[in-house]
Amino acid sequence: MSQTITIVLDLAAEAHRARLSTVDSKGRFKGPALIHLHVIPSLKVFLNAFEAANPSSYWSLICCTNTKVETVGRTGEGIDLDAIMRMLDDRVKKAEVEEDAAPTTLASSEPKANPNISISKGISAGVTTAVCRINSYLNKNLPGGLANRKRKHETALSASASGADDGFTNLHKNSDEAKSQNNVIESRILVIQTGEDWMPHYNNLMNCAFAAKSAGVCVDALQLFCSSDKNEERSSMLSQLTHITGGLFMRPPTPAGQVHGALTQILLTVYLVNKSSRNVLSPVVVETVEFKGRCYETGNKIDIGFVCNLCLSVFERKLDTCLTCGSKV
DSSP: OEEEEEEEEEOTTHHHHHHHOEEOTTSOEEESOOIIIIIHHHHHHHHHHHHHHOTTOEEEEEEEOSSOEEEEEETTTEEOHHHHHHHHHHHHHHHHHHHHHSOBOSSOSSBOOOGGGGBOOSHHHHHHHHHHHHHHHHHHHSTTHHHHHHHHHHHHHHHHHHTGGGOHHHHHHHHHHHHHHHTSEEEEEEEEEOSBOOGGGHHHHHHHHHHHHHHTOEEEEEEOOSSSOTTOOOOHHHHHHHHHHTOOEEOOSSGGGGSTTHHHHHIIIIISSOHHHHHHHOOOOOSOOOOOEEOTTTOOEESSOEEOTTTOOEESSOOSBOTTTOOBO
16 A cells, blocks of 8 residues: 655744754753754654655655745655755744844843744645645546545445445445545655644644545644743644544653654654554554634633634634624624
8 A cells, every 4th residue: 555645844933943942061952853953864764764664655845934835855856955944044034033123121132032933833834735735646646636535435435324234244345445445545744843833823724634534634743842841832733633633643751852863763653654554553642632722813722712603713702703704703
């Protein structure tokens, strides 16, 4: 069975991470991991292992910032480090401009840090591009791409239901045939987020999640610390994304747990195995899913809120007009 994997690498918070990165007395990094020193080398090892384990596989690497999404690597071409460094340099320059433009306090002449630097605003665009990339690959290898896979799956389920009177044997036979047809090429996405959640894109990301689930695409996620603070809030958006699509979500236990080869070990032991083999290996669940909703307006976690009946956006206060779609609530 052929496999495809599309990696979405977040570069939005790299300037913030580089500023907060610390070293010990021996000059070794204590975290957080830096893209060019730790993440890219680990990804190279991971992709080499992926190709070795799956000779007929296909992979692609997508990098995203707050304003740009670009494919920087694919099977047969390798990773374009120059393109990644250009995106990093552009992001660092924009971060410096944002810091210079931030207001200063009277008590200190140092510029006030801009919190938006550590926010990952390009994740939803990156995941959307990844789904389109998988569809493009499947269109070349399977007639109809994702739409045809979904159609075959629905047709097989209908056939199974109509033949239910013949007994369980016919039902299981049709289900097995549908599964074998639908899994000729197993596709998945690996999202590596290096910043904090950007709540205005919550709806976009959830739409991507349901689209991926409908197409049978598994989405895994790895959240890296964006500072040396061990108490950083973990991503509720990524945990819900992976839960919906049947993927794995993990965050290293400490900032130091993503440097000095630790990130490579995580990628190889947790994310190298495909979804169909995970049922046999029983991977350890390292993070629980947080099902609490967030207010689209404020980003606060809420237990009870008001939902738009058109786009399903959630708000913690009652509004006359939905801030997302503009319809009357």
